[in-house]
Amino acid sequence: MSFMTNRIELIKRYGVIVIIALFCAVLMWVGQRAQIAVFSNDGEPRALSQGSEDHPFVSLTFNVSWGNNKVHDILKKLEAHDAKATFFLSGEWAERHPDIVKSIHEGQHEIAMMGYAYNSYPKLEPQEIKQDIQKARETFEKLGFEDIQWIRPPHGQYNKEVLEVIDGEKLEAIQWSVNPRDWENPGTNQIIEQILDETDKGDIVLLHASDSVKQTDKALEVVLPGLKQKDLEFATITELVNGSKSKITQVE
Structure with a gap:
């Protein structure tokens, strides 16, 4: 028994x-x-414009394609507020400014790409898009970044054909859900108000760190603590997608 x-x-x-x-x-x-x-719609690739609302994460993303001044001011603001971001760089720019790319990475930010020459993809043939992506990938690999997985189509322009090429290159297209159009320099207060009013859990914010932006770094002084007051946490695109925070590993 x-x-x-x-x-x-x-x-x-x-x-x-x-x-x-x-x-x-x-x-x-x-x-x-x-x-x-x-990243799919009935089996077809598409661009990610927003993450899950299940986590308090928000992704600040910065496009950089020319200039070497404003990016330093923006990096200082991010460091002062312990905020991580994802930087979408054109390969041509990264090739010219490897020291700045290194500074971005050392600040615990994520490196992503915008192709190489920053030409509108819908205006190119599929083979030309593929060649541009591959040239960008080679550039970033030479700089020590061999595992880039995110791409923002140049100028944010894409169509079904573009997304199919991106998918074929084993990359994921990233867009945005909040766009204060900071590249137009609409006024520091307008940038601040739009971001704080519209940004919530899972949002991807489009900003720029090229020299064309004159007000973004000043807006960050208010935006960064303001988003924290909304109980939002800054996350890279990878963290936003995975739903967990991680540490950026050092490139030797």
Whole structure:
């Protein structure tokens, strides 16, 4: 009788373990499916413009394609407020300014690309888009960044054909959900108000760090603490997609 009792208890114990394991497997599968759904639409690739609202993450993204002055001011503001961001760089710019790329990375920010020459992709043939992406990838690899996975199509312009090429190059297209149009220099207060009014969980904010922007660094002085007051946490695009914070590894 004692033997049967022990056997039943053993079966119950392993049964619970199996149920828990199956439950965890289902959760992992659902999570993977959710992440895949972010970048696909009935099997077709598309651009990510917003992350999940399940986490208090917001991604500040900065486009850089020319100039070497304003990016330093923006990096200082981000460092002062312990804010991580994702920088979308054109390969041509990165090639000319490897020291600045290194500074961006050392600030614990994520490096992403905007192709190489920053030409509008819908105006190019698919093979030309592919060549531009591959040239950019080679450039970043030479700088020590061999695992770039995010691309923002130059000028934010894309179509189905462009996304298919990007998908074929094993990259994911990233757009945005909040755009204060800071490159137009509409006024520091207008940039501040639009970002603070519109930004919430999962949002991707489009900003610039090229020399054309004159008010963005000043706006960040208010925007960064303002978003924290809304209980939002700054995250890279990778963290936004994965739903967890991580540390950027150092490039040797």
